[in-house]
Amino acid sequence: VFEDIPAIVEMYRQTVRAVNAKDYMTEQIKVWADGAVNYPRWEKAIKDQFFVLAEIDGKLAGFSSIAIDGYLDFMYVNKDHQRCGVATALLAEIENKAREQKNAEIYSHVSKTAKGFFEKMGYDHIKDIQDLYKGVLFINALMVKKI
Numbered sequence: 001v002f003e004d005i006p007a008i009v010e011m012y013r014q015t016v017r018a019v020n021a022k023d024y025m026t027e028q029i030k031v032w033a034d035g036a037v038n039y040p041r042w043e044k045a046i047k048d049q050f051f052v053l054a055e056i057d058g059k060l061a062g063f064s065s066i067a068i069d070g071y072l073d074f075m076y077v078n079k080d081h082q083r084c085g086v087a088t089a090l091l092a093e094i095e096n097k098a099r100e101q102k103n104a105e106i107y108s109h110v111s112k113t114a115k116g117f118f119e120k121m122g123y124d125h126i127k128d129i130q131d132l133y134k135g136v137l138f139i140n141a142l143m144v145k146k147i
Helices: 002-018 026-034 039-048 086-100 112-120
Strands: 050-056 059-066 072-077 105-110 124-133 136-146
Touching (some): 002 026, 002 039, 002 059, 002 072, 026 136, 059 086, 072 086, 086 105, 105 112, 112 136
Antiparallel strands (some): 050 059, 059 072, 105 136, 124 136
8 A cells, every 4th residue: 555655645635625625714725735745744654554545446445544542543535536425435344443443432633525424424523623734723623432
């Protein structure tokens, strides 16, 4: 999967700019998208977490990851494959891994853009949280699902 990092970074950046842009200010999108170019962060996530990729016709369609403690770190779907079942398939893999890891729950800091999807998938909105990233404030939703 390490060899997939350039494709992951590019897909992440395109998705944030195209899909998340409707819910966030320009400054937030810039910081968020530019933050993807952090190869050590990707390498650590891939090494330390269960990291799963989805492909359609040989092209990266999405990716997701879960840490050993049940923290769902990444859930991104390619801008060209929104609303096609990719996130649902990825989440099924993540939830299976959570059961295998014997996690009592899955929790995540979810963007405004993704909140509705997680609610549909049985996740509860616990509270809004303030995440400061590179000096820019993001209001995310702490979402939890009991396993």
